[in-house]
Structure formats: C-alpha cells, structure tokens
Amino acid sequence: MSENYRNNFLKEVEERVEEGHWVKMCMQCGVCAGSCPLGAHWAHPPQELFMMIRAGKREEVLTSDSMWMCTSCYNCVVRCPRKLPITHIMHGLANLAYRLGLSPKNQTTQKFASMFWNNLAQTGRVNELKLSLGMYFKDGFGQGIKNAMAMQSVGLGMVKAKRLNPMELFGGHGIKDKSGFHAMLKKAREIEDRRKNFA
Amino acid sequence: MAKKTYSFYPGCSSQTKASSDNYLKSTNSMCKYLDIELKEIPDWNCCGASIGYAEGGELPRIALSARNMALSEQHNPGMDLVATCAACWLSTREAKERIAHSSQTLSEANTALAEAGLSYKGNQAARHMAEVLVEDFGFDELKRGVKKPLQGIKFAGYVGCQTNRPFGLAGESFENPKYLDNLVEAMGGEAVPYDQKVTCCGGALAFSEPEKSQKQIKDIIESAYDHGAEMIVTPCPLCQANVEIYQGEVNKRFGTKFNIPVTYYSQLITVAYGGTAAEAALDGQLIRATRLEDIAKK
Structure with a gap:
C-alpha cells in the first residue's frame, strides 16, 4: 500500500501522521528550532523536516532520529506564528517511522516510548519499577547490571523516601477491568490501522 | 466557604x-x-x-x-x-x-x-x-488559611512545561507565568525571579537521553541558586522527580555541588496551614526540605 504514497510524501503525511495536515502551513521561520530545549541535537529541526516532507524526502525524514529528540515541552507549539501543533506532528512522524520499521535501530527514546506503552497497556497503569529495569536492561544483562549499579543510590533513595516499592516487581498497581481495557485498546488500534493503512 | x-x-x-x-x-x-x-x-x-x-x-x-x-x-x-x-x-x-x-x-x-x-x-x-486553587479560591482566600507563614524562605517557582504549555492557566503568559510565585507569596514565602522558570527538565528523555536532559536540569538548578533560591517548588511530578533525584548525577557530570530541595506547592500550603511534616509528606524528599520541616515543627 505504501507504494502508492511514494510519489507524494506530503499526502502520505497528511493521511498517516497525527495532525499531519498542518505541515503545509509551515512558513519556515525557524522559531521552533530556536525554541527547542534539545534543538542542538536535532539533525533536522522541525521546520527543516516540514520542508523535507514537502520536497518528498521520505527516507531521509523517516529514518532520521530528529523527531525522537522531542521532549514534549510544547515550546514550539505556543511560539509558532502559524499555530502548528508541532509536538504532535513530531510524535506522529515518529510513530509513522516506527510503524514502517524505518526508525533508526537502537534509538533509545523509541525503545523507551515503546516500553512505556507496553507497560501501561498490560495492567492499565504504569509500573515504574519494571519500566526502569526494562530500560536499564535493554542492552542485555551485563550492561543492565552495570546501569542498575550506577543508579543504585537514586533507587535506594527513592525506596527510602517511599517513592519506589521493590514489590512492584511481583505485580503492583493495576486497574480492575483489564479485559474491557484491553478490548478498548485493541478496537482503537484496529480503527486507527484501517484509517492510516497500517493494517 | x-x-x-x-x-x-x-x-x-x-x-x-x-x-x-x-x-x-x-x-x-x-x-x-x-x-x-x-x-x-x-x-x-x-x-x-x-x-x-x-x-x-x-x-x-x-x-x-x-x-x-x-x-x-x-x-x-x-x-x-x-x-x-x-x-x-x-x-x-x-x-x-x-x-x-x-x-x-x-x-x-x-x-x-x-x-x-x-x-x-x-x-x-x-x-x-493549580486552576482550582487560583480560580476557585484565589490568592486572597488562600492567604486566609495561613497559620505559619513561610517567612524568610526563598523559593524558585519552577512551573516547567506541561502545566504551562500548551494550555496553562487562563490569563498567564507562557514565558513568565506568575501563579506559582503568587502562591508562594500567599503562603508568606519569597519567590525569587530567575530565568529558567519554564525550562524543560527533559521530561521522559531524562531516562532515555540522560546526558542531554541533565544539561537542562543543571541550567534550571544553577539559575535557581544564582538568584538566591533555597528551595525549588513545582506543580509537576516529573519536574519534581527529574530535578530532585538526578542532582547527584548532575554533580558527577558537571562538577557542581547541587543539593537543593524540590517540593510541591501542596507541601508548602500544608505546612503554611499548620500541617505536620508527615501531613506534608516531607519524608518523601530525597533532599530534605529542612526549612519547611523546621516551620512544621514550630
């Protein structure tokens, strides 16, 4: 299906990216780039991504790690003179790249974003301990132990302050209606996949 | 009321x-x-x-x-x-x-x-x-409940991102929202002006991109210190956690000696209203807010 889009990446973005219909409104002022807390780390700041989309640079945009640098601070959104919901467009581009398997391998924020969702989707609520450990151990057991040791003082401090419960490893918080919750998410995903041609 | x-x-x-x-x-x-x-x-x-x-x-x-x-x-x-x-x-x-x-x-x-x-x-x-406090009560009304003013404590009101953008509180500016400072002053504390009030702490990227986020955290705390703050106060749980718990990591990375308590507005109000340290959950701080503990003990 995505073959159909190859000739018109802007159209693809408008149809498959959250708030993608706004991309054509960008007037290339660059306020977003100058407002971004992690701006220095973006290979292509938002206004450049928007121009690249319009120029049909599909591979370059979707394989970029730029949009994964978004901290969701909304600085660009409130400052954009054209009122583009840039934060959401970045999330949407990241989602499209991820769904198509084009996002850069081992991008840590992508891994974290995916872990976060899978964590909450399981029980309906985030299990912070499992999420932290998942992140430490994402590059294997040995590295995981090293990471966990490096963060030991933070972890112990949190346990002492009663803000981290080691018992969360064996279950932890969750909602009651898990089956309804899972069915709801499954349906939402189905609808979205159909609408965005991910199915 | x-x-x-x-x-x-x-x-x-x-x-x-x-x-x-x-x-x-x-x-x-x-x-x-x-x-x-x-x-x-x-x-x-x-x-x-x-x-x-x-x-x-x-x-x-x-x-x-x-x-x-x-x-x-x-x-x-x-x-x-x-x-x-x-x-x-x-x-x-x-x-x-x-x-x-x-x-x-x-x-x-x-x-x-x-x-x-x-x-x-x-x-x-x-x-x-925060909207409930500011809009349904208002600063004058909130001031009325104060039994132990947080006198002499200098706070850096750290509003951060998501309580401020893209929605924020009605009538506030995105660049310099005043409600948190006003809340601090209603409780008898002093809100210091500083330039990192709405700077991003890195959010979730404090986890996935620690070196990039810790630069953000460093900028925020450094400015708070430079402007005389003894304590940071915030309405956001992620701001609180990131700015408090990574101070040791920031110190290691940047050679700083940060050790500044990061509290919630709800803790300030509880203490100012005469609540105990336990009621204000001050035992939940990794960096103890001793000045608040002292007032709670009085």
Missing part, C-alpha cells in the same frame, strides 16, 4: 509508593485544610503521558483519556475532573479538545469505549489542581 467537590484523577505516579507518593499525600492534606473533597475516578487508567506515541499512536492514546473521562462522567456526575499531574491533565484536556473538534474522533473513541461498556459525552471540564 462551602465544601468543594471534584472528580479526582491522581495518575500513576501518585499511587502508593510510586514516584510522587508525596504529592498525593500532601495534596490530600492540603485539601483537608481547604475543605475540598476529592472523589477518585473509579478504576482510572494511565493517560499515556507524552511518550506513549511510538507504540500507542493517536486513537488508542485518545481512548485512554476518553475512558477516564467516561468513568468520571458516569460515577462523579456534575463535577469538574481535576488532575494533579501535569501529564495527566494535559493528555485529558488534549483528548477532550480533539474529540470536541472532530465528530469522527468522537464516534471512533466511543466505538472503542463501547468495548469496555462505556461512552463519552464530554460534559465535564478537565482541570489542573
């Missing part, structure tokens, strides 16, 4: 022994003093925060918030929905706006909700606790 009742969405980090357990405890104490009743939304779920997008996409994320709002409408009718967490509030309010702007999104969200036997109507406002 008559008792006020709200439909309450505490959020994942405010659960027992989760990372902002102290936020919930101090909020409960603050509400007791203000005669606010918080009716928790039964069986609420995670909002997806701003990091669930890769796997969650758009509609599943909106469905998360729609489920909470539907449960709130059903079980706590006629009340405003109030969140204490910045991300919970933002996600809820954002989902509400998306649904309001698109009949397609409304029908899709309701199709998904039907699988859980729920439906969304959209008849409740989605508000942050």
